[in-house]
Amino acid sequence: xxxIREIAKRAGVGIATVSRYINNTGYVSxxxxxxxxxxxxxxxxxxxxxxxxxxxxxSKTLGLMIPNITNPFFNQMATVIEEHANRxxxxxxxxxxxxxxxxxKEYLEVLKSHRVAGIIASRSMCxxxxxxxxxxxISFENHISSSILTISxxxxxxxxxxxxxxxxRGCRNILHIKGPKTFDATEMRYQGFIDGAKEKNxxxxxxxxxxxxxxKMLEENLNNIINIEKYDGIFVFNDxxxxxxxxxxxxxxxxxxxxxxxxxFDNSFICELVHPSLTTIEQPIKDLGALAVEFLIDxxxxxxxxxxxxxxxxxxxxxxxTFLSSEVMSQSLVD
Amino acid sequence: xxxIREIAKRAGVGIATVSRYINNTGYVSxxxxxxxxxxxxxxxxxxxxxxxxxxxxxSKTLGLMIPNITNPFFNQMATVIEEHANRxxxxxxxxxxxxxxxxxKEYLEVLKSHRVAGIIASRSMCxxxxxxxxxxxISFENHISSSILTISxxxxxxxxxxxxxxxxRGCRNILHIKGPKTFDATEMRYQGFIDGAKEKNxxxxxxxxxxxxxxKMLEENLNNIINIEKYDGIFVFNDxxxxxxxxxxxxxxxxxxxxxxxxxFDNSFICELVHPSLTTIEQPIKDLGALAVEFLIDxxxxxxxxxxxxxxxxxxxxxxxTFLSSEVMSQSLVD
Numbered sequence: 203x204x205x206i207r208e209i210a211k212r213a214g215v216g217i218a219t220v221s222r223y224i225n226n227t228g229y230v231s232x233x234x235x236x237x238x239x240x241x242x243x244x245x246x247x248x249x250x251x252x253x254x255x256x257x258x259x260x261s262k263t264l265g266l267m268i269p270n271i272t273n274p275f276f277n278q279m280a281t282v283i284e285e286h287a288n289r290x291x292x293x294x295x296x297x298x299x300x301x302x303x304x305x306x307k308e309y310l311e312v313l314k315s316h317r318v319a320g321i322i323a324s325r326s327m328c329x330x331x332x333x334x335x336x337x338x339x340i341s342f343e344n345h346i347s348s349s350i351l352t353i354s355x356x357x358x359x360x361x362x363x364x365x366x367x368x369x370x371r372g373c374r375n376i377l378h379i380k381g382p383k384t385f386d387a388t389e390m391r392y393q394g395f396i397d398g399a400k401e402k403n404x405x406x407x408x409x410x411x412x413x414x415x416x417x418k419m420l421e422e423n424l425n426n427i428i429n430i431e432k433y434d435g436i437f438v439f440n441d442x443x444x445x446x447x448x449x450x451x452x453x454x455x456x457x458x459x460x461x462x463x464x465x466x467f468d469n470s471f472i473c474e475l476v477h478p479s480l481t482t483i484e485q486p487i488k489d490l491g492a493l494a495v496e497f498l499i500d501x502x503x504x505x506x507x508x509x510x511x512x513x514x515x516x517x518x519x520x521x522x523x524t525f526l527s528s529e530v531m532s533q534s535l536v537d
Numbered sequence: 538x539x540x541i542r543e544i545a546k547r548a549g550v551g552i553a554t555v556s557r558y559i560n561n562t563g564y565v566s567x568x569x570x571x572x573x574x575x576x577x578x579x580x581x582x583x584x585x586x587x588x589x590x591x592x593x594x595x596s597k598t599l600g601l602m603i604p605n606i607t608n609p610f611f612n613q614m615a616t617v618i619e620e621h622a623n624r625x626x627x628x629x630x631x632x633x634x635x636x637x638x639x640x641x642k643e644y645l646e647v648l649k650s651h652r653v654a655g656i657i658a659s660r661s662m663c664x665x666x667x668x669x670x671x672x673x674x675i676s677f678e679n680h681i682s683s684s685i686l687t688i689s690x691x692x693x694x695x696x697x698x699x700x701x702x703x704x705x706r707g708c709r710n711i712l713h714i715k716g717p718k719t720f721d722a723t724e725m726r727y728q729g730f731i732d733g734a735k736e737k738n739x740x741x742x743x744x745x746x747x748x749x750x751x752x753k754m755l756e757e758n759l760n761n762i763i764n765i766e767k768y769d770g771i772f773v774f775n776d777x778x779x780x781x782x783x784x785x786x787x788x789x790x791x792x793x794x795x796x797x798x799x800x801x802f803d804n805s806f807i808c809e810l811v812h813p814s815l816t817t818i819e820q821p822i823k824d825l826g827a828l829a830v831e832f833l834i835d836x837x838x839x840x841x842x843x844x845x846x847x848x849x850x851x852x853x854x855x856x857x858x859t860f861l862s863s864e865v866m867s868q869s870l871v872d
Contacts, residue, residue, distance in 0.1 A: 263647055271616060271631070274607065277606045281633065288640070296630070296631035297628075297631070298616065309628060312598055445810050471607070475780050475807075477787050
């Protein structure tokens with residue numbers, strides 16, 4: 203019986219598309235749906251772990267290393283992974299590593315001693331520890347080793363998309379607030395942003411942060427930026443940090459988007475909660491979560507996964523914190 | 538060797554105060570510090586599990602049932618519980634129950650089969666399941682049974698405090714947006730609010746929600762409130778729901794606090810992130826988390842806990858979403 207990758211190959215579409223179709227987690231065109239269903243019907247494919255779960259006792263456990271449960275992106279991601287694991291008959295233990303190497307090591311020992319069936323390691327800080335364990339592992343964001351599949355959004359393209367959006371919306375004096383060096387994902391966003399600026403021959407400024415969002419820490423750092431008013435566009439490494447920057451700007455009497463336009467990254471629920479609502483680069487949380495679970499279950503079932511890096515496309519979601527096209531036009535007329 | 542409750546009794550202070558002092562998690566006056574330290578010195582008390590952890594292998598595991606990891610109050614609470622458990626040599630498995638009885642039952646089976654040392658059950662939806670298990674259990678918020686200690690904030694007093702604050706700030710046409718009936722905590726807030734209004738002979742309106750915060754669901758419900766503009770004060774059952782209500786009001790062009798004043802509950806990080814910042818009733822997350830862990834560890838160590846309900850004081854935290862006193866005065870002069 204073929205697996206999800208073979209179905210994808212036969213239908214001439216990506217694995218994520220087959221996953222979206224099977225799990226009903228996002229848009230698939232009618233034409234592609236028909237193609238996929240045809241391959242499924244002809245091959246007799248059934249999602250393997252789901253089929254198993256029907257016949258076996260529902261007591262399997264997975265471990266999820268999550269770097270920061272207060273970050274809305276990661277707690278939404280954990281919720282998706284959990285729902286998806288449940289559908290396959292697995293329960294999920296969440297381990298909150300707080301990007302701390304020692305904590306992650308300790309959790310890994312505990313997961314091993316509890317004999318979990320598999321582990322999803324998000325933004326791992328202790329890569330070597332995963333190399334010789336006898337438990338199937340999938341990595342999210344931070345690359346662990348050439349023998350472990352890493353799933354992530356296409357953060358490089360996302361970073362470039364963020365630059366291009368601010369550029370198209372008229373910004374010429376742009377600041378990037380960059381995530382910690384130890385996060386592969388935010389490093390890639392930074393690279394994409396810088397390369398986007400180079401292509402347009404625009405000089406940009408970058409300041410870095412040393413940990414995930416912490417409101418107080420971020421505000422202290424913002425106070426050290428001399429004349430933040432001089433920028434007309436800011437790309438912040440994630441939504442929750444962007445929301446904190448917005449709050450800071452508003453308190454200084456700076457208008458968004460009139461004085462400074464701002465764009466985040468993730469498309470977490472925070473974007474709709476803040477005012478003005480936050481333009482962002484969407485990470486497809488549902489796809490990412492579903493894929494991580496499905497690949498892990500394939501591994502648990504003894505399948506060999508040849509592919510070692512799996513990138514999922516990001517998407518611009520425009521909201522009020524950047525000008526709409528018509529507004530840019532009328533603003534240009536005024537200038 | 539005495540335990541934390543005896544130290545508290547001897548020093549003539551509350552258990553929470555001793556906990557704050559030992560763990561350095563909040564304010565304790567110099568005078569009280571001296572009293573507590575004196576009792577500790579005279580009695581030879583050492584926090585028991587901490588002392589044990591020094592001599593035993595650091596591999597003990599606790600389970601935490603958490604109703605909704607995307608709710609900032611609960612993910613901050615989980616972070617505190619985890620840090621505190623770590624200090625006592627325990628790691629923590631987070632189980633995201635989503636207020637779903639079936640999921641909670643399933644997690645309970647998994648925690649039992651993994652032989653965790655103890656369980657903190659937050660806002661339990663399956664009380665009977667905990668009655669005959671052989672694992673120490675502490676309950677947070679929802680009362681489980683007379684044999685299991687329930688820790689919670691004094692939600693009744695907090696609800697009354699919320700009413701009184703809006704009243705003192707000049708509101709006379711007040712709406713309460715109430716949490717689901719299955720949450721003991723939000724029921725108590727509602728009771729306190731109603732009783733506060735009765736004491737002042739003020740008629741209030743109440744509308745109820747059937748689940749924890751979900752931005753979309755909340756907005757749909759808000760659309761069904763006829764003439765929300767007619768209210769001058771709103772008390773919302775928690776901060777994240779209050780932030781959603783604020784967003785809704787701003788989109789309708791209603792000014793906060795000028796047209797409607799608003800108060801939440803929890804004092805989660807959301808309060809500082811929204812604009813204007815949100816007045817709220819603080820639940821002392823650090824105290825609640827520390828107490829839950831300490832009581833659970835006492836139980837694990839075979840101690841008998843006589844007390845069956847432990848209420849922690851709440852506190853008003855005023856921010857921009859309600860008028861400052863001086864503003865109320867000048868407003869009254871204008872009226």
